[in-house]
Amino acid sequence: MIRVRGLSKSFNGQKVLDAIDFDVATGEIVAVLGPSGTGKSVLLLHLIGLMTPDSGEVDIDGVQVSRLPEHALLKFRRNVGYLFQDSALYDFMTVEENLAFPLREHGGLKAAEIKSKVREFLEMVDMADAGMKYPSQLSGGMRKRAALARAMVTGSKVLLCDEPTSGLDPIRSRDISFLIKGLSKKLGCTTVITTHDVKNAFRCADRAMVLHEGRIVIDGVEQKLRASTDPFVKEFLE
Amino acid sequence: MFIVTPIRNGVASLGRGACFLGDVFVCVLRGRVRWGEVFKQVFEQGVRSLVIVMLASFASGAVLAMQGRVMMERFGAKEFIAQLVALSLVRELSPVFTALVFSGKSGAGMAAELGTMSVNSQIMATRTMGVDPVEFLVVPRILACLIVLPILVVMSELVGILGGYMIGVHEANVPSIYYVNQTIQCLGFVDFFTGFVKVFFFAILIGWTCSYKGFFTTGGSLGVGRYTTEAVAMCYVGVIVSNTILTKIILTFWGS
Numbered sequence: 001m002i003r004v005r006g007l008s009k010s011f012n013g014q015k016v017l018d019a020i021d022f023d024v025a026t027g028e029i030v031a032v033l034g035p036s037g038t039g040k041s042v043l044l045l046h047l048i049g050l051m052t053p054d055s056g057e058v059d060i061d062g063v064q065v066s067r068l069p070e071h072a073l074l075k076f077r078r079n080v081g082y083l084f085q086d087s088a089l090y091d092f093m094t095v096e097e098n099l100a101f102p103l104r105e106h107g108g109l110k111a112a113e114i115k116s117k118v119r120e121f122l123e124m125v126d127m128a129d130a131g132m133k134y135p136s137q138l139s140g141g142m143r144k145r146a147a148l149a150r151a152m153v154t155g156s157k158v159l160l161c162d163e164p165t166s167g168l169d170p171i172r173s174r175d176i177s178f179l180i181k182g183l184s185k186k187l188g189c190t191t192v193i194t195t196h197d198v199k200n201a202f203r204c205a206d207r208a209m210v211l212h213e214g215r216i217v218i219d220g221v222e223q224k225l226r227a228s229t230d231p232f233v234k235e236f237l238e
Numbered sequence: 239m240f241i242v243t244p245i246r247n248g249v250a251s252l253g254r255g256a257c258f259l260g261d262v263f264v265c266v267l268r269g270r271v272r273w274g275e276v277f278k279q280v281f282e283q284g285v286r287s288l289v290i291v292m293l294a295s296f297a298s299g300a301v302l303a304m305q306g307r308v309m310m311e312r313f314g315a316k317e318f319i320a321q322l323v324a325l326s327l328v329r330e331l332s333p334v335f336t337a338l339v340f341s342g343k344s345g346a347g348m349a350a351e352l353g354t355m356s357v358n359s360q361i362m363a364t365r366t367m368g369v370d371p372v373e374f375l376v377v378p379r380i381l382a383c384l385i386v387l388p389i390l391v392v393m394s395e396l397v398g399i400l401g402g403y404m405i406g407v408h409e410a411n412v413p414s415i416y417y418v419n420q421t422i423q424c425l426g427f428v429d430f431f432t433g434f435v436k437v438f439f440f441a442i443l444i445g446w447t448c449s450y451k452g453f454f455t456t457g458g459s460l461g462v463g464r465y466t467t468e469a470v471a472m473c474y475v476g477v478i479v480s481n482t483i484l485t486k487i488i489l490t491f492w493g494s
Contacts, residue, residue: 075368080366084359088356091354091360
């Protein structure tokens, strides 16, 4: 479960996050919607402890993320999968090596087990034939799928996705959205997705919230958001 | 104000750089060294610079002998070409030339690789996977510099001396055996030692500067180009300035 309380962050005096509160239940998929530059990525970076809040707290499965020292954060992050907007696969490793990397780092698995786990996840994202390719040889959609597999291969129970559909065509966007939903539900992940892609957010999320001027202006299921009379929410969803 | 701001930024940057190098030392002292990655880097950095270092060294040895011949003949002392070439190369030219070439080839490569990883979020991704990027990406590169640069310098000295030998023997007509004997006799432990003190210092300087610049690159592909150029320029200036200071210190203690 993810609990965020009073989370605030400013850059050069400009408030990007302003006392944000929200919960994400275990196994739930929540989309954080908002136009570019509203602090969605900053929010995700706080959830994984890559940014320290000015005030407020982030609690993930009982761990106070915002209070952990760096060495404890490194350990904590092993239990969280993070899908980057630009995939962030290591370009000097093949897809298989990219997936094997976190498994090797976290130890405890033999080479054969790592290999079989990598194969299993590559099949899950429909990339069984692309394991020996380098990221530069893949299309944008394939890179996203490989990055998703790498984010989940360690069996993380929390998945954070930063703009998973950005830069993809509508068909690939739909596919990756369904893939995130399918994998999250299958593996029981608590998932937070930040996006400005309303259509695909509702395709995969159980619930969505809209971030505007550092605050969450609405939080609920699709019907509630669509029925909102808030001028910003209406304009954004349209 | 226009002077204060750059000075303040420079001091802040130096402080960040010192902390970065401190992190590297902490990793090494705690034994968090990935030797597999280190040897991969040794191979890459060595291969990158080898040919150009050999060419530059052969040419400098040869040019040194050509110029030396002209000077020495004026004083009727062309037999001393071997000493001139060997001592100049071992004490001064090979360490400095090799460090400069290494900065331009391997240092630039290192800064560009880390810079590209930085702007493509790969360094941040390393952190999100619970891995310390300094341990995984920086320590192996700096340790590889410490292994590769001394090897390159030894090779550079040998090839440089060979370049001098070719000119000395075939153009200045110094007898071959005499040239070889003079070279061996003139070189003492202190000559190699003084050269190697510099080499290890240059290796840390280049590894640190290029890794630091690459690691903190921002601004997309333009940023990669800018930071890489800055890294190489800083290495050049650092090598040349520190060489002057080190030479003064070395000559003070081991001048004879």
